[in-house]
Amino acid sequence: MKNQFLGIDHVQVAAPAHHEVEARQFYAETLGLKEITKPDRLARNGGVWFEIGHQQLHVGVQKDFIPSQKAHPALLVENISDIRRHLESKGVEIVYGDELEGADRFYISDPFGNRIEIIEWL
Incomplete structure (x- = not known):
């Protein structure tokens, strides 16, 4: 079989029921x-x-939601410094992890406690 995988279409994170307003915000x-x-x-x-x-x-x-504290999507960005400042101005806690050679990155949590990585390759 020839490899037919082309990329990632979507990633899903979980949330408790009836919290769409918080997700949108x-x-x-x-x-x-x-x-x-x-x-x-x-x-x-x-x-x-x-x-x-x-x-x-x-x-x-x-149902029976538990936040994902290890598995996470990594959102690829440009101008990570501007994004970091913007998030800090909104009161979002920035968490730094191990350094990754060739990248600037940090983690945040969504309103449900799911881990989200923000990364820019240098």
Whole structure:
């Protein structure tokens, strides 16, 4: 079989039910991601979707929700210093991890406690 994998279409993080307002406030207003419409058949399940370049970030509802504190999406950015200052001005806690050669990066948490990496390759 020839390898047919082309890339990542989307990544999903979980959230508790009925917290779409908080998801929109964080991902759209704080991070500046563009919300996209969920297909009708999936919209009734709750959650909200966002566009990131050619990929998507889905915030899905999970029964018995537990935040992901290790597994995480890494959002590739430009001008990470400006993004860091913007997030700090919004009261978002910045957490620094191990250095990664050739990259500037830090972690934040969404309103549900999920870990999100912000990374710029230098």
